[in-house]
Amino acid sequence: MKIKDIQNEIKNIKLDPTERRIILERVTTTRVRSPYAPIPSKWKFTHRPLVYTLASLLLLVMSGGSVTSASLGSIPGDSLYKFKVRVAEPVLGALNRSGESQVKWQAQKALRRLDEATKLVERNKFTAEHRAEIEILFNKSVLEFDKTIKSEETKAEVPKLKTDAIRDSFEKSLNSQADVLKEAKTTTDKKQEIEITILENTVRAKVSLPADPTQEVGETEEEKSEDLLEGTIEEGPMLEEVSEIEPIIEETSVKVEIDTKI
């Protein structure tokens, strides 16, 4: 292959028009703070975010929450979706005061985006535009999740085990959602399949845990059989069922003994 062919092949890789438009929109709507601007007091009544939050809350109360609850079930392309991501969710997010609840809320938002993607796939409406929109919102939520959890980790009063557990749980949920997307590819057309692959890769890139669930939990056969026994006993079988279960228990116990000896 000549170098010209290689150049041409590489130069074919471009941002697609939707991505270009979305990036430009996001960049040019970024608020620029003057280095000379005074630091606003958080007690000042005219503090803008506070005014917006209160006004939105008032609006939500006045509308009886019906628009909000209707919008929460919307997906990209629906008329209420913009309201959901720009008004309803920020207001709901503002209600989370503690760091932990904020972290959980960010994780929940990221997972909601993936859930919306799955719904779009089911309805055969998962276009490049919707994928790009979901991807941007998803990345934003994950970034906010990372920032908040890092600031939580620096607090002496928050145990590291707690933040680790939240992170682990979030990553496991992301892995499961990525698996759902992977599964969805088998029943969809080529066009949607490409978009699903891109989103799936984005999700996988955010996860540091192994994708294969069998690698996540190092549960041995022995532990599994113990779980089986515990579960059976806890459920409290009826008297007539005991006779059916006993041989199973005996058989499992023998197997466990043999495994231990080995």
Place this chain on the structure above:
Amino acid sequence: MKAPNTKEYFEEIYANEADTLFRYCLFRISNRAQAIDIVQEVFIELWQALQKDEDIRNPRAFLFAVLRNRIIDWYRKKKSVSLDAMMHRREDEKNFEPEDPKASKDIIWSAEVTEIIEAINFLPDPYREPVYLRLIEDLSPPEIARMLESNANTISIRITRGIKKLQKYLNIEDLV
């Protein structure tokens, strides 16, 4: 030339440079979604600098310098995440394996292109960027020098030496 710090001026730069930056970023990190994020961050820096009336004489050089720093940050972050993952590895995770750097690759190139991209990425730092910009983006040495804020002669020498090394890696004599 339009007056700096206007939206039109920014949009003109964006239209001219977005794809080049995106391609270069993709070439370095091989992850489309992350490349989009990084390119967006790079343009946000330019936008903010223009809004603050900063004197940016060569926007292309500015963008490229920011992009290089962002890519370095990305590699650092990635490295620290992998180290954290290894440190928190539990004893019962027998099947733990470090992250495969190729696992996140979502761009499919032909075998020849993949080979040449890997070879360019394998070049030492001073040669990598000039060779990429010369061979792939087809820019002249003075243009590359302006972009990398260096001297055109130095860049020419680096391109020549870099291409020789590349030919050696690829075991071919007439690359250009």
